[in-house]
Amino acid sequence: MTDTAFLEDFHAVSRIGATPANGVDRQAATPADRETREWFRAFAERRGWETRVDGIGNQFALVELVPGAPYVLLGSHLDSQPLGGRFDGAYGVIAGLHAAARIADRAAASPAAGSTGPAYNVAVVNWFNEEGGRFAPSIMGSSVFAGIKREDEMLEVRDLGGTSVREALAGIGYLGTDARPEIASYAEIHIEQGRILERDGIPIGAVDRSWYTQKLDVEVLGEQSHTGATAMADRHDALLGAAKVIAKVHEVTEHFEPETLVSSVGQLILEPNSPIVVARRVHLVADLRADDADVVLAARDRLLADIADIADAYGLRITARDFDVRDNQHYPESGLALAEAAAAELGLGARRIRTMAGHDSVAMNRIAPTVMLFIPSVDGVSHCEREYTRDEDMIDGVAMLAEVGWRLVHGALQAEFVAAPASAPANA
Known part of the structure; x- marks a missing residue:
């Protein structure tokens, strides 16, 4: 050939x-x-x-x-x-x-x-x-x-x-x-x-x-409501909570030496995905990778703590499940x-x-x-x-x-x- x-x-x-x-x-x-x-x-x-x-x-x-x-x-x-x-x-x-x-x-x-x-x-x-x-x-x-x-x-x-x-x-x-x-x-x-x-x-x-690679399967649950008629104080916006989680996934790399850890959120599913409805559910997948498994596990633990804080602050229920872990x-x-x-x-x-x-x-x-x-x-x-x-x-x-x-x-x-x-x- x-x-x-x-x-x-x-x-x-x-x-x-x-x-x-x-x-x-x-x-x-x-x-x-x-x-x-x-x-x-x-x-x-x-x-x-x-x-x-x-x-x-x-x-x-x-x-x-x-x-x-x-x-x-x-x-x-x-x-x-x-x-x-x-x-x-x-x-x-x-x-x-x-x-x-x-x-x-x-x-x-x-x-x-x-x-x-x-x-x-x-x-x-x-x-x-x-x-x-x-x-x-x-x-x-x-x-x-x-x-x-x-x-x-x-x-x-x-x-x-x-x-x-x-x-x-x-x-x-x-x-x-x-x-x-x-x-x-x-x-x-x-x-x-x-x-x-x-x-x-x-x-x-x-x-x-x-x-070492591991993903977190994250579900953010809020309450569906009207974007115009619902007072801001009464909202339980799953998309807002998801945005905060996404920011934390990015920011977690800053707690480690540069280029030690990489992270991302590459998939997001929004429900009901209407322009006049406050989101009731968001599903996302966070991806964490490092040469050192201990770095990934430390980043995971920090993210889980951040996720719990976000849930409390915005009146949401957020679950995070370990997914697709590869040593x-x-x-x-x-x-x-x-x-x-x-x-x-x-x-x-x-x-x-x-x-x-x-x-x-x-x-x-x-x-x-x-x-x-x-x-x-x-x-x-x-x-x-x-x-x-x-x-x-x-x-x-x-x-x-x-x-x-x-x-x-x-x-x-x-x-x-x-x-x-x-x-x-x-x-x-």
Whole structure:
């Protein structure tokens, strides 16, 4: 597979669900998501690869190198945020497909399986609902695969319109029943979504750890009333209370060293959402992340105290529930060394780097030896239409992933192998 072929495929997929400002809108289990899945399936079938879809909508392309052997799994996700960027996730899937094709071609030109041949097969995955924009929580498909989330519970999650995951997947023809492949290891490549690699002029990041992350599911309950006829002293305005909570979520970072903690509120639901009605209910999700778990927990405790004060001051009832908590994940040292050696072999600079964002590799790292790679993001911008990575950086990343994958199919990291969930019950 050539670099030109990769770029043609990447830019073709970027046209699916394209927005006027060069982004994409391909939320999970929508018609645009289905179109990218059909593209993935066609890519695999043209090459004679087996395709599968499991019970949570994860999509696999399987390349047999050693009959009966487990698989080295490469991939990421094709779904996007609303008005998202065209690189986030999709790059890793398309790079995975092209890397797998290069590995297959290289294996065909190499001696047969044996002392110098591959020990494992290779597969590519398009994980379901990594973004979590339509269905919460995010990183859903890989979390089910890894046994962190229950498949039956995730299938019943509903979007804001009331459609369940089960209904949405069935609606696009991707509620599968196929067996999940047994895996030996996992590798993922992704845009950095930060500025470190661009700032340092380094083409490859080897991810050594993830940040501790936790969300608070906050419900603010007041009393619905008339915006004109209700005296100010008699109001119990849920939106006002929510605004105060949002301000506190932002301000909590000021109690810690700069850049130690990041926080945000990214989703807000208002009822009844009428211009002449004082709001009776607001639902919001607060997101807290830091490298140090103790920092997140201290920020959470401070926010809970602030929320209680806001409820008392404005005559509201506010509840805050811990949601989507993810501890720090440290990627295996041997995987980092493998990535550094592969980069050196290719003449690419590499540095170790942390990930503040969540990725499917965070889930997979719990069950199999995992390598997570980054390529630069221009201006560090992501989850928006302005997201951009240069063609030459994407090409370097494909070569890097193919080299890492080649080493993995020859047994690298297997001293750290932990049995994958293929034999585990889907609802474990």
